[in-house]
Amino acid sequence: xxxxxxxxxxxxxxxxxxxxxxxxxxxxxxxxxxxxxxxxxxxxxxxxxxxxxxxxxxxxxxxxxxxxxxxxxxxxxxxxxxxxxxxxxxxxxxxxxxxxxxxxxxxxxxxxxxxxxxxxxxxxxxxxxxxxxxxxxxxxxxxxxxxxxxxxxxxxxxxxxxxxxxxxxxxxxxxxxxxxxxxxxxxxxxxxxxxxxxxxxxxxxxxxxxxxxxxxxxxxxxxxxxxxxxxxxxxxxxxxxxx
Amino acid sequence: xxxxxxxxxxxxxxxxxxxxxxxxxxxxxxxxxxxxxxxxxxxxxxxxxxxxxxxxxxxxxxxxxxxxxxxxxxxxxxxxxxxxxxxxxxxxxxxxxxxxxxxxxxxxxxxxxxxxxxxxxxxxxxxxxxxxxxxxxxxxxxxxxxxxxxxxxxxxxxxxxxxxxxxxxxxxxxxxxxxxxxxxxxxxxxxxxxxxxxxxxxxxxxxxxxxxxxxxxxxxxxxxxxxxxxxxxxxxxxxxxxxxxxxxxxxxxxxxxxxxx
Numbered sequence: 001x002x003x004x005x006x007x008x009x010x011x012x013x014x015x016x017x018x019x020x021x022x023x024x025x026x027x028x029x030x031x032x033x034x035x036x037x038x039x040x041x042x043x044x045x046x047x048x049x050x051x052x053x054x055x056x057x058x059x060x061x062x063x064x065x066x067x068x069x070x071x072x073x074x075x076x077x078x079x080x081x082x083x084x085x086x087x088x089x090x091x092x093x094x095x096x097x098x099x100x101x102x103x104x105x106x107x108x109x110x111x112x113x114x115x116x117x118x119x120x121x122x123x124x125x126x127x128x129x130x131x132x133x134x135x136x137x138x139x140x141x142x143x144x145x146x147x148x149x150x151x152x153x154x155x156x157x158x159x160x161x162x163x164x165x166x167x168x169x170x171x172x173x174x175x176x177x178x179x180x181x182x183x184x185x186x187x188x189x190x191x192x193x194x195x196x197x198x199x200x201x202x203x204x205x206x207x208x209x210x211x212x213x214x215x216x217x218x219x220x221x222x223x224x225x226x227x228x229x230x231x232x233x234x235x236x237x238x239x240x241x242x243x
Numbered sequence: 244x245x246x247x248x249x250x251x252x253x254x255x256x257x258x259x260x261x262x263x264x265x266x267x268x269x270x271x272x273x274x275x276x277x278x279x280x281x282x283x284x285x286x287x288x289x290x291x292x293x294x295x296x297x298x299x300x301x302x303x304x305x306x307x308x309x310x311x312x313x314x315x316x317x318x319x320x321x322x323x324x325x326x327x328x329x330x331x332x333x334x335x336x337x338x339x340x341x342x343x344x345x346x347x348x349x350x351x352x353x354x355x356x357x358x359x360x361x362x363x364x365x366x367x368x369x370x371x372x373x374x375x376x377x378x379x380x381x382x383x384x385x386x387x388x389x390x391x392x393x394x395x396x397x398x399x400x401x402x403x404x405x406x407x408x409x410x411x412x413x414x415x416x417x418x419x420x421x422x423x424x425x426x427x428x429x430x431x432x433x434x435x436x437x438x439x440x441x442x443x444x445x446x447x448x449x450x451x452x453x454x455x456x457x458x459x460x461x462x463x464x465x466x467x468x469x470x471x472x473x474x475x476x477x478x479x480x481x482x483x484x485x486x487x488x489x490x491x492x493x494x495x496x497x498x499x500x501x502x503x504x
Contacts, residue, residue: 054375069379077376080367091380094283140380150379 002029004065005148005180006051011060012204013046020046021057022204030065033174033181035191037226038201039235044184045074047201048152051182066148066180070141072170074153076133078125078140084111085121088139110139113176114169131162135169142173149174151183155190167193188227200226202235271463275393278385285387292395296357296454297402303356304349308407311344312336312414320423332425333433336415341442342502345407346400347494350453353400354486358461361392362482365465366475374466389466393458400454401447408446445501452497453490460486 006028013021020043028034038044049055051062052071078087085107086093093103108118114135125133134154141149154170155163167190174181174194185191191198192212200208200223208223215227225233319335365388368374377384412434419425461482468478 049375052375052379054378071376071379073372073376075371077372079373079376081364090382094380094382 002031004028004063005030006065006182007061007063008047008051009061011047011050011062012058013043013050013055014058019204021050024060024201024205026199026206026209028180028182030180031178032196033171033183033194034197034199035183035185035195036199036201036206037186037188037191038184039186039226039237042201043204044186044201045152048150048182048184052150064148066146068144068146069148069150070144070146070179071150072134072137072141072152072154074156076125076137078128078133078136080125082124083121084123084125084128084136087125087136088121088143090140091144106143107139110143111136113142113173114139115165130157131159131165134158134162134166138166138169138173142177145177147177147179149177149179149181151181151185151194153185153187154183155185155187160189163187163190164193166190170194188229267467268463271466272459274385275389275459275462278383278390279394281386283386285391288387288391289394292391293399295360296353296395296458297399300349300353300356300399300403301406303352304403304407305410307348307352308340308345308411309414311348312340312411313418314414315339315344315411316415316418316423320419329423329425330429330433332419332423333415333430334437336419337412337434337437338442340411340415341408341446342498343446343494345404345411346446346449346453347490349400349403349407349450350457350490350494351487353396353403353454354457354460354483354490357396358457358482358486359479361458361461362465362468362479363475365462366468366478369466369468370471370474384466389462392462393455396454396458397451398454400450400457404446404450405443408443441501445497448501449494449497452493456489456493457486460489 004027006026008024008026011021011024012019024043024047026034026036026047036044036047046055050057051064052069078084079090082090085104088107088110089103092098092106093100104121108121111118111120116132116135116139120128120132120136125136128136151170154166158166170181170183171194181194183191183194192215195212197209197211198215199206200220202222208218208220210218215223218224221234225235231237315336316332319332320329323329323331323335365374368388374384374388377387416427416430416434419430420427464478464482464485468474
């Protein structure tokens with residue numbers, strides 16, 4: 001068994017009276033790619049923000065044994081005021097002795113790794129399409145050669161072909177870096193392509209963990225309903241009646 | 244009885260929210276000040292903010308103080324000519340501009356221009372996860388976003404006010420000499436004779452404090468914005484309103500401290 005890279009034990013998080021995470025446990029081993037699936041509002045993003053230290057859990061412990069992280073945000077979260085290459089090399093530019101020329105060269109190399117031409121380097125994020133923004137976000141995430149990568153809904157808002165391109169890039173980048181990856185998504189095609197293991201989050205807890213093969217054979221009614229995308233089953237979506 | 248309990252309930256909620264907001268602002272201020280004092284410093288960001296606050300606010304501050312000086316000259320002349328004390332016009336213009344008009348008018352103009360822009364920019368960064376992205380890129384948002392803006396506010400407001408002082412006095416001179424037929428040399432000599440270092444210094448200290456308040460409130464409201472475009476709009480309004488009110492309150496407190504103690 002490989003050493004543990006990320007471990008969450010009994011994580012609780014509530015906003016006011018609304019309980020989001022209710023005793024979440026999850027272990028991610030070094031070098032593996034884990035995908036957390038679950039419906040909207042089940043606490044996937046909150047889990048990720050707790051791991052990244054952007055939110056403080058009310059209770060529980062999180063241990064992280066990595067050195068450097070990279071993160072691809074749902075909206076790519078590129079800095080509007082900086083050009084594409086400055087976005088990609090943002091963390092690289094903070095390193096001691098790094099010149100802007102050297103940083104730009106690194107940025108262009110990273111852009112090439114995600115299939116973008118050098119001409120894109122001097123463009124500003126506002127001029128990019130959604131798919132290109134995600135690729136630039138991915139280039140920024142891998143620019144410092146992190147040992148742990150986080151992906152927040154990497155294919156949301158993209159057409160199926162661009163989604164597949166992003167999935168391929170994620171798989172390739174994770175393999176090339178030999179990194180540990182934690183992804184949250186509700187896109188099952190993406191989850192099956194990226195994941196070594198899949199964990200299902202429901203009502204603030206991980207209710208199922210298994211490989212992609214095990215996912216297809218599982219009898220867990222929650223997982224089966226979610227994978228099938230059916231409205232019939234134990235998972236009830238709150239829908240307000242009109243009128 | 245029930246109505247009284249409801250009243251107490253509402254009062255308690257309002258007080259709790261007030262103390263929560265005050266405490267939150269106090270913690271934010273402490274973090275901002277610490278970020279200004281500790282390494283790393285982002286020189287490029289600071290330079291960008293110095294230009295944004297100092298250079299681009301210059302036209303609006305210049306026009307405001309110039310016309311304020313002109314208005315003060317007219318109003319003073321109207322008042323003192325009844326007592327044949329027209330010679331006091333240059334002194335009143337000088338004191339009014341350097342002590343009050345230049346710092347306060349410049350602060351209100353900069354609050355509307357820069358405070359709103361800071362709240363909108365940082366607010367948009369907050370709701371589009373750009374501030375979270377900064378954290379994941381090993382960058383402290385207080386050092387990268389807040390400290391350069393606060394430092395630029397403290398450094399550039401006195402410069403703007405100093406220019407405003409000169410233009411305000413020039414406004415008074417133009418009205419005095421070209422409209423009221425004062426002797427130009429006498430007006431300038433009177434102005435020079437009445438000039439006291441304390442008047443200028445008090446105005447510059449006020450300017451630095453106002454610069455801190457405007458940048459802090461712009462950053463604070465932007466940082467705390469949530470809920471998309473509406474939240475950013477609300478943050479922008481709050482930044483301008485809160486910084487304008489605080490500028491006027493601190494103007495009174497500083498005037499008391501400089502001239503009444």
